[in-house]
Every structure is written in structure tokens, then in C-alpha cells.
Amino acid sequence: MHGRERRKRSTRRALRSAVLELGLERGWAEVRVEEVAERAGVSARTFFNYFETKEDAALLDLFVVPDDELAALEGPAPRLWHALTELFTADVERLGGDGADVPRFMELQRRNPGLQARQMGVFTLFEGRLSSAIAARLPDDRDGRLRAGLMSGACITAVRVGLQAWTAGGWQGPPGADVRDAFGLLAPAFAR
Amino acid sequence: MHGRERRKRSTRRALRSAVLELGLERGWAEVRVEEVAERAGVSARTFFNYFETKEDAALLDLFVVPDDELAALEGPAPRLWHALTELFTADVERLGGDGADVPRFMELQRRNPGLQARQMGVFTLFEGRLSSAIAARLPDDRDGRLRAGLMSGACITAVRVGLQAWTAGGWQGPPGADVRDAFGLLAPAFAR
């Protein structure tokens, strides 16, 4: 029951790896999907069975949080912020787990603003879900909805800035620490 | 000295208008650049003289702040946050000025997450500049840099959430009011 799945993971990793290598060695604009596929030992058509766009292969799988974890969040605001801190620092720590070469992702994105932009776009898609989950724990008035939106946006910002700080610091220690600090600095905004 | 410039603005508006119309009436995926151009009375090639991508024509020109305005910002943190509030509420108010049909932009983006993502990407590109400008007013240590990143990220979030609230409220009154409220709610995080 596992053989297929293992093979798919392996191919996916190979494609990610290939896209990072090529992107770093010759610049993102010069990367052809065909070459990426070739280096990973599959056809170009197969690349698009794994990733919807060329960019997607070069993005971090952050904010992959199942619905039930969002549903498990609890209010009110200060406690909620604490829960979000734990949830997303854990999400960031998980990144290194699947052998994703995070520093290389960060470096490629740093060199290529377009990729950074795309990554943010993907994050934003998650923000809709997050915002709804948070809003369900706050009063259903204008102020509550505004706070929910700000809280979810602040989560994305905290993770992103935390990762940047970790990168700027030469990837010392676990990234979770920097992310946690970022959440901590924003906490006063959600203290009540 | 003005004829050319006026004509360019007019063409640009026509293209924006056409892209909004077509996007709303038949769905973003079904919009062809060729048709947009035709409806605006120019060639498809000319479309790309005005916008780098099809999406760009459907995005709001937010965060267009010249370097000298960024350079004019003053610290320390609480005063800085106040200055940013003024700067970006003004930027949002300016939106309606050039006849940009903001509600239709918002509606098109609401219906099309991909566009929303792209818009966020563009915002993020500005964040680099903003972050540098802010960092110059804060201590140049790890904490200062972290705060600078969070502050600039928070600005983007505040503007975005403010605009969403304004949209959710049926575009009552000036959008600046909602954006200002959003900045206000985040202020406690930057009180020192």
C-alpha cells in the first residue's frame, strides 16, 4: 500500500531539488521546465502532474494546516494569539522534517522577487480560511471582523519575517525561535 | 506638452476599464488580452506596452510612494507608526481620485483568488523598500530589524484588511476611515 506513495514523494523531492539547483545556478528566468523534468528523470508533462506552475515547485509548503486544527483553536483574543503562535511555530519547525532544503528555498526567493511575490500570494490564499476560523472566536461585529482579519494577516507576517530573520542570521538554530519572537512582538496588539 | 501624456492616461484607463468589464462579465479565466485591447481600441501588442502581464491591468495601484516620502518618515517607533498611518490612509484615499472604479477592482479580486494572490505579491515587492526605510529609524540590531520587518508587514496588512472591511461594509464613506481603524488596532504592538 506504500510503494506508490513513496515513489511519488521521491519524484516530488527530485523535482524540487532540480528546480532549486537550476534556479540557483543559472537564474530563475533561465530555468526551463523541460530541463527540470529531465534532471529529475521524468517527462515535462509529468512535472505538471506534480505542480500547477513552474513557480510552485520552488515554494515552501508552509501553512498546510488541516481544518480540524483550525477548528480546535480557542478564544478569546490573548489566548487565541498564544494558540496561533504555537500552531505556526510548529508548522515552521515541521518544514525541515521532510528534507526540504529550506535555506536554498530562501536564497532562491531572496534573489528572485517574483518568486517571493508568488509565495506571498499562496500564503494569502490560506489567509481566507484562517480569517474565518479566527472570526468564529471573536464577536461578530465590525470590530471583531476587523480584528480577525488583522490577526490572520499578522500570523502570515510573523512567520514570514521570522523566517527572514532566521535567514539573515545565517540559519542559526531552529527557525521556530525567530518565528516565536516575531509573534511575541506582535502580541500587544492582540492583548484583549 | 500635455497631449501625449493625456492620451496615455486615457488609454490606460480604457484598458483597465475593459479588463474589469470582461473579467466581471465572463470570468477571469475567459478573458483574452486580445479582446481587452480591442475593446480599448488598441492592438494586443500595445496592451503589453502598458502592463507587463494580463493581471497587472486588474490590480490596484496601491503603495505608490516616492522615495522622498519614505525618507521623510521619522522615528521612534510610536511616532513612526503614526506617520505610517497618515501616509497610507492618504494613499488609499488617493485611489478614488483618478477615477479608478475601486469597488469593481475589489469585486473582481474577491471572485478570483488568483488575482488577490497576485495583488499581494505586488504589495510584497513594495515591502522591501518600506522595510529598509523603517529599519533606518530603528536600532540596527536583531530586535530592530525584526521590528522593522513586522512594521512594514503590518502596514500592508492594515491597508488590505481596511479595504476589505470597507468592501464588506458596502463601500460606505471613505475607505480611509476603515484603513485608519485597522492601523489603530495594530498600534499597541508598536507603542515603544
Next chain:
DNA sequence: CCCCAACATTGCACTGCCTGCAAGTTGCGT
């Protein structure tokens, strides 16, 4: 061990975005 049904990979043809270039057109200053 074998077969088969589900799944994965691939080639192919096609659409549409986007770009560089070179030729044409238009408006502006002198």
C-alpha cells in the same frame, strides 16, 4: 503466479501569454 483494475507516465496537439525587433505613424518643438 497471473491477471486486472487502478493509477501513473508520456507524447501530442493546441491555446494563449509575453517578448524582441523592425517598420510605420503621430505629435511636438523649432
Next chain:
DNA sequence: ACGCAACTTGCAGGCAGTGCAATGTTGGGG
């Protein structure tokens, strides 16, 4: 009226991404 610079346009072509149908592969039940 002239010449220059800015703008527009058509054309050719590269490349991303998609639907489809054919082919290969795998794991499980008999």
C-alpha cells in the same frame, strides 16, 4: 515645413500550461 522622439503595430517565435488518448506500471485478489 522639417526633423526628432515617442508611441503603435504586426510578425515571428519561445515557453507555460492543458486536455486527451495511449501506454506503461503496480499492487492485490484469486
